[in-house]
Amino acid sequence: MSVHLNAKPGQIAETVLLPGDPLRAKHIAENFLENAEQHNDVRGMLGYTGTYKGHRISVQGSGMGIPSISIYVNELIRDYGCKKLIRVGTCGAYHEDVKVRDVILAQAASTDSQINNIRFGGRNFAPIADFELLHQAYLAAKRAGKAVRVGNIFSSDTFYNDHPDHYKIWAQFGVLGVEMEAAGLYTIAAKYGVQALTILTVSDHLVTGEATSSMERQTSFNDMVQIALEAAIAEKE
Numbered sequence: 001m002s003v004h005l006n007a008k009p010g011q012i013a014e015t016v017l018l019p020g021d022p023l024r025a026k027h028i029a030e031n032f033l034e035n036a037e038q039h040n041d042v043r044g045m046l047g048y049t050g051t052y053k054g055h056r057i058s059v060q061g062s063g064m065g066i067p068s069i070s071i072y073v074n075e076l077i078r079d080y081g082c083k084k085l086i087r088v089g090t091c092g093a094y095h096e097d098v099k100v101r102d103v104i105l106a107q108a109a110s111t112d113s114q115i116n117n118i119r120f121g122g123r124n125f126a127p128i129a130d131f132e133l134l135h136q137a138y139l140a141a142k143r144a145g146k147a148v149r150v151g152n153i154f155s156s157d158t159f160y161n162d163h164p165d166h167y168k169i170w171a172q173f174g175v176l177g178v179e180m181e182a183a184g185l186y187t188i189a190a191k192y193g194v195q196a197l198t199i200l201t202v203s204d205h206l207v208t209g210e211a212t213s214s215m216e217r218q219t220s221f222n223d224m225v226q227i228a229l230e231a232a233i234a235e236k237e
């Protein structure tokens, strides 16, 4: 047990998929894992553990924003010994050639969060994905014939921004889209020397205004989950 997880010792696998939405965790457990059992219900942040192709995998809701995912990632690593953390989230796209429902592998995460500014005394840390996981996710996508984009994304502290045009400077520097957690996940994984990756499905578009429904964000985007699971179980090359 930890402060925000009531799983018993050993109930959470070393590999954990992390959707922000706890109901997406339930959807993944019910549709992708075998013999899935719920391991967490604290604060309704559902978590499950089952198997995928014979490998033990957990899926744990992480909530929205860097403060929330940081709580779960700290406890998963420190209290449950988790070693491979793959966020499966949604994002807004910054470029016209990145389409709604496209999948993005987040190679790095820029941010406006002040957490790392405080942590590193005003100097900049570059939060990056684990290369092996990124590589395996890319290969898994290729094998499945799914096109993916790989690049920098923006982990924002706000969903509703008072300066909606601010995204354009990130777009100009090649950042593919916006979500709210990856920079926190990558930083904490680096601190503890564990593997982390963020895989995102584009749920809405800042340029075109196109958007998916909240139900689709909860229950679909299966390509991303498949890629995450295949990357999670891939043997190191």
Ligand SMILES: O=P(O)(O)O[C@H]1O[C@H](CO)[C@@H](O)[C@H]1O
Residues within 6 Å of the ligand: 019, 020, 021, 063, 064, 065, 088, 089, 090, 091, 159, 178, 179, 180, 181, 217
């Ligand atoms: O769909 P999830 O994984 O929650 O990710 C995105 O969706 C939420 C905002 O709607 C934020 O958490 C953002 O990062």
Ligand SMILES: O=c1cc[nH]c(=O)[nH]1
Residues within 6 Å of the ligand: 090, 091, 092, 093, 156, 159, 178, 179, 180, 203, 204
């Ligand atoms: O954080 C997010 C997630 C999806 N879409 C956005 O615009 N922002």
